[in-house]
Amino acid sequence: MSQTIGHTDATENDAARVRDSKYVWHPWSRNEVERDRLMIVRGEGSRVWDAAGREYIDASSLNSTVGYGNEDVIAAATEQLRTLHGVDMSATNHPVAGRLAEVLAGYLPESLSRTLLLNSGSEGIEAALMIASCYRRITGDPRNRVITFAQGYHGSTVLTRTLSGLVPTGHPFQQPIEVTRVTLPLPAAELRTPEAAKVLAAAFAEALADGDAPLAVVVEPFLNVGGGIVLPPGFLTELRALCDDAGALLIFDEIFTGYGRTGKMFAFQHEGAAPDILVSSKGLGGGYAPISAVTARQDIYAAFADDEIIGGLRYGHTTAGHATACAVAIATLGVMERERLVENAEERGRELLKLIEPLRTLPGVVDTRGLGLVGVVETADMATAAALVVSCQEHGLMVRQQAASVLVCPPLTLTSAEVEEIAERITTATRALASEQSTEQSI
Ligand SMILES: Cc1ncc(COP(=O)(O)O)c(C=O)c1O
Structure with a gap:
């Protein structure tokens, strides 16, 4: 007999797990350990509920700008689906793209x-590299060398993963472009000073000079997958x-940082150093x-008018x-503007940063930092970060592991009361993990 747990029928929940383990291949996931991961069935605001009815604050979604169940977004999507769900823009046109681009x-x-x-996002970086390369060829100065951070992550297609020096994002194919990777010259905790900017810039100057003429520099203004690194x-x-x-060409990967996440509409606007090509994604669709x-x-x-084959861009996707x-x-x-969510990200982010700072004194924690509404708890190693994610989950908080760090990225609609709840849950989770590990060591 089936039993209702939380919002889902228990039999249905079991069936969902069986289906998942039998038929679904999860991206970026180990085969054997992921099957007991949360089965999320509902979301509202900053919170989600699992199949057993347990509530979590979701500070793990890299996409979330307006939170779950936003009625304005739902209404806009519904209306558009009724009017015209989509057409192939390589063959025809629709008015919504122009409105958005404007x-x-x-x-x-x-x-x-x-x-x-x-x-x-991956398509965006792939296209940006194609555009940069074609632009140089069309204008009579072909180049093929790209400079990036070794700890950067720019996507999962072959071309974009060619950029990254992170081990899991390698690939078995020949290098389509030459890449010079800059390793961070200082630990992340020592990177937040003007002096560090000089050291880092010197490393990029060397990379730019070291080899064939550079086509482009591609960087994230805040390294996400590389471990939540504030530059x-x-x-x-x-x-x-240096690029000038x-x-x-300077390409900023603002796939994660764009749309208010860092307390500015785009992270490069903290300084006003504009790129030649900007790639953005996650927060734009809000998930x-x-x-x-x-x-x-x-x-x-x-310049693409002079492309010798079609006189324009030879790149696209049917649903683009x-x-x-x-x-x-x-x-x-629209919601972000009306509810001043960029400003909210900046203000709530400052509160969060202050409240997580005391975690630095706990065993296993190396650093706390943040930029806008992304808080970072850097731990001693990847295993500790993974264990902290699990501990947070047990205390009703979903966070995200990136390298040896745990990232807290809640929706930008977060309230001060929710900031306090997050801080409370992550503090309890970190303490619980520390005492669990010290017990294990003394056994
Ligand atoms: C900085 C950055 N670049 C690129 C990507 C790839 O985007 P997508 O997963 O949408 O292809 C990500 C995704 O996490 C990212 O954080």
């Missing part, structure tokens, strides 16, 4: 006003100047629809610029 241009410097809409103030400005000197945006300098776009995803994005940005 809104995006309004947030950016005047020169950055031409947007290619795609589905995922030193002034670094992006120095990097902009070397004739390299409600897959969408990414590659926004380039208008003159880069104009999907009308429903565009409608979701416009609605998401």
Whole structure:
């Protein structure tokens, strides 16, 4: 006989688990240990509920801008699905893409006003590299070397994972482009000073000079998958100047940091050092629809008129610029503006950072840091970070492991009371883990 637990029928829940273990291949997951992962069945605001009815604050979603169940976004998506769900933009047109691209241009410097809409972050970086390479070829200065952070992550396609030096993102194919990777010259905890900006800029200057003429520099303004690394103030400005000197295009990967996450609409706006190509994604669709945006300098776009085969961009996906995803994005940005969510991210982020700082004194914690509404607890090693994620889950908080760090990234709609709840839950979880580990050591 079936029994109702929380919001789901127990039999149905068991059936869902069986189906999952039999038929589903999870991305970026180990085969054998992931089957008891949370089965989330409902979300509202900053909270989700699992199949057993347990409630969690979700501070693990890299996409979440407006939280779960936002009625404005749901209404916009529903209306768009009824009117015109989508058409292939390589063959025809619809009005929603233009409206979104215009809104995006309004947030950016005047020169950055031409947007290619795609589905995922990886596609966005892939397209940005194609655009950079074709632009150089079309303008008579072909180049093939890209400079990145060794600890950077830019996606899971072959070209984008070629950039990363992180071990799990390697690939078995030949290198399609030459990549020079810059290893962080200092530990993350020592990277937040103006002096560190000089050291880091010097490392990039060396990489730019060391080899063939550079095509582009691709960096995240905050390293997400590499371990939640806050870069030193002034670094992006120095990097902009270095790229200008070397004739390299500067591409910012704001797939995670864009749309308010760091307390500015885009993270590069903390300094005002604008890129030549900006790639954004996650927060734009708020998790409600897959969408990414590659926004380039208008003159880069104009150069493609001289492409020898089609006189334009030879890149696209059938669902790129999907009308429903565009409608979701416009609605998401509307909510963000009306509810001042960028400012809220900055204010709540400051509160969170202050409240997690005392965790530094606990065993196993190496550093706490943050930028806007992303809090980082760096632990001693990856195993400790993984154990902390589990401990947080046991205390009603979903967080995300990135390398040896745990990232706290709640929706930007978070309230001060919820900041306190998160701090309380992660503190209890860290203490519980520390005492569990000290008991294990004394046995
Ligand atoms: C900085 C950064 N770049 C690129 C990506 C890849 O985006 P997607 O998973 O949408 O392909 C991610 C995803 O986590 C990311 O954080």
